[in-house]
Amino acid sequence: MIVEAADVYKLHFGQTIFNEDGWRYILETYKGHIPLRIKAVPEGSIIPVKNVMFSVESTDPKVPWLVTYFETLFVQVWYPMTVATSSRAQKEVIARYLGETADNIDSLPFKLHDFGFRGVSSVETAGIGGCAHLTSFLGSDTVAAITLARKYYNCPMAAYSIPASEHSTIITWGKNDEVEAYRNILTQFPTGLVACVSDSFDIFNACENHWGEELRDAVIARGRDGILVVRPDSGDPVTVVLKVLEILGAKYGTVTNSKGYKQLPPYLRVIQGDGISHETIGDVLEAMKVANWSAENVAFGEGGSLLQKVHRDTQKCAFKVSSAEVAGVLVNVYKEPITDKGKISKKGRLTLELQNGQYVTVQEGQGDASKDILQTVFEDGRLLIDHSLDEIRARAEIDLVKEYKQRKTS
Numbered sequence: 001m002i003v004e005a006a007d008v009y010k011l012h013f014g015q016t017i018f019n020e021d022g023w024r025y026i027l028e029t030y031k032g033h034i035p036l037r038i039k040a041v042p043e044g045s046i047i048p049v050k051n052v053m054f055s056v057e058s059t060d061p062k063v064p065w066l067v068t069y070f071e072t073l074f075v076q077v078w079y080p081m082t083v084a085t086s087s088r089a090q091k092e093v094i095a096r097y098l099g100e101t102a103d104n105i106d107s108l109p110f111k112l113h114d115f116g117f118r119g120v121s122s123v124e125t126a127g128i129g130g131c132a133h134l135t136s137f138l139g140s141d142t143v144a145a146i147t148l149a150r151k152y153y154n155c156p157m158a159a160y161s162i163p164a165s166e167h168s169t170i171i172t173w174g175k176n177d178e179v180e181a182y183r184n185i186l187t188q189f190p191t192g193l194v195a196c197v198s199d200s201f202d203i204f205n206a207c208e209n210h211w212g213e214e215l216r217d218a219v220i221a222r223g224r225d226g227i228l229v230v231r232p233d234s235g236d237p238v239t240v241v242l243k244v245l246e247i248l249g250a251k252y253g254t255v256t257n258s259k260g261y262k263q264l265p266p267y268l269r270v271i272q273g274d275g276i277s278h279e280t281i282g283d284v285l286e287a288m289k290v291a292n293w294s295a296e297n298v299a300f301g302e303g304g305s306l307l308q309k310v311h312r313d314t315q316k317c318a319f320k321v322s323s324a325e326v327a328g329v330l331v332n333v334y335k336e337p338i339t340d341k342g343k344i345s346k347k348g349r350l351t352l353e354l355q356n357g358q359y360v361t362v363q364e365g366q367g368d369a370s371k372d373i374l375q376t377v378f379e380d381g382r383l384l385i386d387h388s389l390d391e392i393r394a395r396a397e398i399d400l401v402k403e404y405k406q407r408k409t410s
Contacts, residue, residue, distance in 0.1 A: 002027065022063055033381025035060040036067065039374035041352060043387045044135060044395030046088075049315050051361045052350045052374070053081070059380055064324070071319050078317035079125070080132035082310045087112065087136040088396060090278050090302075095400045097285040097295040101261040105404055111299050112281075114140035114159070115273055116307030129307040134158045134389065135396045139299075142307075155389035163188075164195035164231070171200050179210040186218050186228070195229040195271055203232045207244050212251030220252075223267025229299070233274045238287045241272050245293050261294035273301030277309070320345040323365075332364055 002023045009018035026035065040054035041047055056074060058066045090112055098105040114133050117126045123144050130145025131153070140146065140159035149158035165185050173181035178201060185196050198206040211219065211230060219228050230248065232240045248270070254262040264270075272284065285295050312318075321333045322345065332348040351367030352374055353360055359373070377385040 044392035083132035277305035
C-alpha cells in the first residue's frame with residue numbers, strides 16, 4: 001500500500017510529495033499500528049455545539065505530521081453526530097405531544113421510522129446515518145444500519161419493522177382492483193401489524209370507501225389479533241393526515257382518552273411517510289392537537305430529511321490543529337480570519353469540563369485534566385473503550401423519557 005500511495009501521489013501532484021520514509025518508519029516500528037492517541041466524549045453524550053468533541057495527537061515525535069493525514073476521515077464524524085442530533089430533537093417533539101395528548105408515551109420508540117436507505121449516496125452512508133438514528137428510536141427499514149450495529153456496537157438487533165406494502169404491490173392490481181390489492185394484504189398478513197400505502201390513486205377514496213366500507217368488517221375482525229396502519233404518501237402532510245384521521249374516525253368511531261383527545265380504535269393507526277422533517281412533524285402534531293386528535297394515532301416515516309438533507313455546516317463541525325510542540329515548547333495554534341469571525345478556531349491544549357452545570361471547552365492548556373470529559377478511546381492501534389449501543393442510547397435519552405420511567409418505577 002505504501003508503494004501504491006507513493007505512485008498515486010507522484011502521478012497526482014507531478015512531483016514527489018508523499019512521505020514514503022515516514023510511513024515505512026511506522027510500518028517497521030509499530031508493525032503498521034497507527035501511533036495516535038484519540039480522546040473523545042462518551043458516545044451518546046449531549047454536548048452543545050462549538051465544544052471540543054474529540055482530540056487527536058501523535059504519540060511519536062518523529063511523525064507529528066500523521067494527525068493531518070487523518071483529518072478528512074475524522075471530520076466525517078459530523079455525519080452521524082448530525083443525524084443523531086436531528087433524530088433526538090424530533091424525539092423530543094413527538095414525546096412532548098404524546099405527553100400532552102396521549103395516555104402514555106410507551107409507543108415513542110417506534111414513532112419515527114427510518115425510510116432513508118434509498119435516498120442516501122451509498123450503503124456505507126445508510127449504515128452510519130441509519131445507526132445514528134437508532135440512538136433514539138427502534139424503528140427502521142435501513143438494514144445496513146442493523147448490520148453495522150451488530151458488527152460494531154454489540155447489538156444483535158438494533159431495530160424492528162413490520163410487513164408493509166409498497167406502491168408496486170398495489171398498482172400492479174390496477175386502479176379498478178385497488179380494493180382487491182388491499183384485501184390481499186389483509187389475507188397475506190391475517191395477524192400482527194401491517195402497513196398499507198393507500199395513496200396510489202386517491203387516498204381519501206381509499207379511506208372513505210375501500211377501508212371505510214368494503215373492507216371495514218375485515219379490518220375490525222382482524223383487529224382481534226392485529227393492527228392495520230394506513231399510509232398516506234403524498235400531499236401536504238398536515239392537510240392529508242388530518243383528513244385521513246377524520247375519515248377513518250367517522251367510519252370506525254373514536255374513543256376519548258384520559259387527556260380528552262380522540263383516538264382511533266386500537267386496531268387502526270396511520271403512518272405519514274412523505275414530506276416529513278423536524279419542522280413538519282411539529283406542524284402535523286400541533287394541527288392534530290388543535291383538532292383534538294391524540295398523537296397516539298400517528299407514526300412518521302422519514303427518508304431524505306433524516307439521512308441526506310444534512311451537511312457539515314448544519315452544526316458547524318470542524319477539525320483543526322490547536323497545539324504543536326516546537327523545540328520542546330507547546331505552542332498555541334489557531335486561525336482568526338478577518339473576513340469571518342465565526343471561523344476563529346480554538347487555541348492550545350483543550351479539555352471539556354462541566355462548570356456550573358454547563359459544558360465548557362477550556363483552551364490554551366488551562367483546563368483541569370482530572371475534570372476532562374474526554375476519555376482516551378484509542379492509542380497506538382488499540383481500541384481502549386468500546387461503547388455498546390445500549391450504553392449510547394442510555395446517555396442519549398431525552399429528559400421526558402427519563403422522568404416518565406422514574407415515575408413508573410416510583
